Amino acid sequence: MDEKQLLHGLATNDRKSIEAIYQGSYNSIQSLIVNNQGSVDDARDIFQEALIVLYEKVRQGDFELNCQIRTYLYSVSRRLWLKRLQKQKRLYAEWEDADELVSVDTDLDRHEQEDADYERMERSIQQLGEPCKSLLEAYYLRKQNMASIAAEFGYTNADNAKNQKYKCLMRLRKIFFNE
Amino acid sequence: MNETNMGDLNILETVERYIRGEMNPDERAHFEHYRKNHPEVDQLVVEHTLFLQKLNRFGEWKKFRQTLQAVHTDLAESGKIEATRLAGRAKRVYLWNRYKRTGAIAASIAGITTLGISALVFFLSSKGAGSQFEELNRKYHWLATRSQQQGNEIDAIKKNSNAAATVSYTKGGTGFLVDPKGYLVTNRHVINQAKQVAVQRGDQEYTAEVAYIDTERDLAILRITDQRFKSSGYLPYGLSKKSASLGEPLFTLGYPRDEVVYGQGYLSARTGYEGDTMSYQVEIAANQGNSGSPLLNRNGEVIGILNGRQSDQQGFVFAIRSQEILATLQAFRKSLKQERIYLPTQSRLFGMERTQQVKRIQDFVYLIKVN
Numbered sequence A: 001m002d003e004k005q006l007l008h009g010l011a012t013n014d015r016k017s018i019e020a021i022y023q024g025s026y027n028s029i030q031s032l033i034v035n036n037q038g039s040v041d042d043a044r045d046i047f048q049e050a051l052i053v054l055y056e057k058v059r060q061g062d063f064e065l066n067c068q069i070r071t072y073l074y075s076v077s078r079r080l081w082l083k084r085l086q087k088q089k090r091l092y093a094e095w096e097d098a099d100e101l102v103s104v105d106t107d108l109d110r111h112e113q114e115d116a117d118y119e120r121m122e123r124s125i126q127q128l129g130e131p132c133k134s135l136l137e138a139y140y141l142r143k144q145n146m147a148s149i150a151a152e153f154g155y156t157n158a159d160n161a162k163n164q165k166y167k168c169l170m171r172l173r174k175i176f177f178n179e
Numbered sequence B: 001m002n003e004t005n006m007g008d009l010n011i012l013e014t015v016e017r018y019i020r021g022e023m024n025p026d027e028r029a030h031f032e033h034y035r036k037n038h039p040e041v042d043q044l045v046v047e048h049t050l051f052l053q054k055l056n057r058f059g060e061w062k063k064f065r066q067t068l069q070a071v072h073t074d075l076a077e078s079g080k081i082e083a084t085r086l087a088g089r090a091k092r093v094y095l096w097n098r099y100k101r102t103g104a105i106a107a108s109i110a111g112i113t114t115l116g117i118s119a120l121v122f123f124l125s126s127k128g129a130g131s132q133f134e135e136l137n138r139k140y141h142w143l144a145t146r147s148q149q150q151g152n153e154i155d156a157i158k159k160n161s162n163a164a165a166t167v168s169y170t171k172g173g174t175g176f177l178v179d180p181k182g183y184l185v186t187n188r189h190v191i192n193q194a195k196q197v198a199v200q201r202g203d204q205e206y207t208a209e210v211a212y213i214d215t216e217r218d219l220a221i222l223r224i225t226d227q228r229f230k231s232s233g234y235l236p237y238g239l240s241k242k243s244a245s246l247g248e249p250l251f252t253l254g255y256p257r258d259e260v261v262y263g264q265g266y267l268s269a270r271t272g273y274e275g276d277t278m279s280y281q282v283e284i285a286a287n288q289g290n291s292g293s294p295l296l297n298r299n300g301e302v303i304g305i306l307n308g309r310q311s312d313q314q315g316f317v318f319a320i321r322s323q324e325i326l327a328t329l330q331a332f333r334k335s336l337k338q339e340r341i342y343l344p345t346q347s348r349l350f351g352m353e354r355t356q357q358v359k360r361i362q363d364f365v366y367l368i369k370v371n
Helices: A003-011 A015-034 A040-059 A069-087 A105-128 A132-141 A146-153 A158-178 B003-019 B025-037 B039-077 B116-127 B130-160 B322-335 B354-364
Strands: B092-094 B171-179 B183-187 B197-201 B204-214 B219-224 B249-254 B261-269 B279-283 B294-296 B301-310 B317-321 B365-370
Touching: A003 A015, A003 A040, A003 A069, A015 A040, A015 A069, A015 B039, A040 A069, A040 A105, A040 B039, A069 A105, A105 A132, A105 A158, A105 B039, A132 A146, A132 A158, A132 B039, A146 A158, A158 B003, A158 B039, B003 B025, B003 B039, B025 B039, B171 B249, B171 B301, B183 B301, B183 B322, B183 B365, B197 B219, B204 B322, B219 B322, B249 B301, B249 B354, B279 B301, B294 B354, B301 B322, B317 B322, B354 B365
Parallel strands: none
Antiparallel strands: B092 B301, B171 B183, B171 B365, B183 B219, B197 B204, B197 B365, B204 B219, B249 B261, B249 B294, B261 B279, B279 B317, B294 B301, B301 B317
């Protein structure tokens, strides 16, 4: 697979492509972080966040990286890790980079906004409580159909489940927009 | 449910069917006309389209993150990425010892038989010069291969339980008695994958076994199985049920060497490594081998057990809270069928001078040796 195909795979949550990207880039980013006061767990978190930044980019239809995937991920991870160190007010020395760097500013800005959005949605869904939370997750996130949801949640028919689902959705909208 | 709410629900449903393209052409034309003449419905369509997009994106983002976790686990387990093998530098490091020396122990009844070579090794190790360490390592290696054979002998001993054998211990830490009958607490990582365990104080060495493991708390309970061990009556210290205060002066006794070492310091934060609420952060000198050392306050109450140190330049030391030790002991007590163990919560060291306290405590703190 060439890099463009990998990016398309990433955009569609294709396991094989994600594995290939992971394998091609993870180790160098782990050494970056572990050599700069981080743990293996930090490395995993940062690397996965970098993959999300890339995922968001390609989901917007932007497949032009102008560099190798690994260079892109390295540059993003480096920025994310620096930011986290600064946030924790930990001292860090300027470090030598094993890889070349590319500018990722715009992508990181967008990522921050999207991240805030996801977090807001997550919090809103948490506030819903049950059964609304599970009901909406089943329908909108797992894309189950109404009949199977009715059966799973114990509604007598799909119409009742649907009615309940709309009530829940109204509440979710209210929480989300009032936050 | 009142009228307007029901009406809202219906509109929302209609809008959603419209957005999802679930309407037939007639219905669609009708709705579009309606939408044109009703700005509030028009706005709802725009707004709800946006909201459903957000919800949808959120769902896919969640799925993507799940895939990432699964991929990470798979690749790490199959060794395609280094994640499980490489240890981070600024991670918590456990304070157990990789032994650079060997001890001899009678694995069965006799308890006296020692190989001449191990006595020599002990002797050399106390001098500790660089070149001698070289020599030591070699001897250690020699002993290790030897003890492999001896390991087989031990298996044989277990069957006919008659002869004595030598065991070389490869790592160690500290532990302290929590029940005078011979139960000690230490860190789980000290006895991790142990084949044999012995405890030592001064020149007395006793065989022991792992009685209970609490992986979540990184705690383990050892039982001294050696028949030569005699219960020493009561414990001088108790495990505190209360939390220690910030800045409280503390002291510890442990075995970073073969000899017990005293250290003192203070509580520097109420949480441990990365905000771990089961632990404290302590400012105290602790080295490899201090894992499992009791941490006591001025009243001689155990407030925690040392278990790790941050490996970056700051070198914070961490201790698991005494309440967690008590919880592990409770769980252990439940797992016992016949024997009852005692939960020490009373200290008998109130108001004593530190030197007196230490004198009383040191008889209850042991070097843990693990093979």
